[in-house]
Amino acid sequence: MEYILAFGSAHKALKAESILKKASVEFRLLPAPKVLVPYCDLVISVSELNYNKAREALEASGQSLKAVYRKEGEEYAQV
Numbered sequence: 001m002e003y004i005l006a007f008g009s010a011h012k013a014l015k016a017e018s019i020l021k022k023a024s025v026e027f028r029l030l031p032a033p034k035v036l037v038p039y040c041d042l043v044i045s046v047s048e049l050n051y052n053k054a055r056e057a058l059e060a061s062g063q064s065l066k067a068v069y070r071k072e073g074e075e076y077a078q079v
Contacts, residue, residue: 001047001048001070001071002045002046002047002048002070002071003045003046003047003048003051003054003068003069003070003071003079004033004036004043004044004045004068004069004070004071004076005043005044005045005046005054005058005065005068006032006036006040006043006065006066006067006068006069007040007042007043007044007063007064007065007066008040008066009040009041010040010041010042012063012064012066013029013040013041013042013043013044014029014042015063016044016058016063017029017044019057019058019061019063020044020054020057020058022057023053023054023057025046025050025053025054025057026046026047026050027044027045027046027050027054028044028045028046029042029043029044030042030043030044030045031043033076035075035076036069036076040066
């Protein structure tokens with residue numbers, strides 16, 4: 001299962017990218033899926049295995065999330 005982390009701005013997503021790299025969390029920085037574009041331009045995708053580690057690293061650094069979505073087939077459900 002894949003989780004999509006949305007931050008509300010490209011700047012915040014790039015800051016999160018730096019935080020996750022330092023924490024050695026596997027992730028992908030992606031353009032937001034079309035359905036999520038109104039909420040953000042860039043998102044970070046993490047596997048179910050890395051989701052908790054990513055959340056912990058972001059929270060420890062004070063980086064807030066705008067929303068989290070779980071990819072279910074071709075749809076996205078807000079967590």
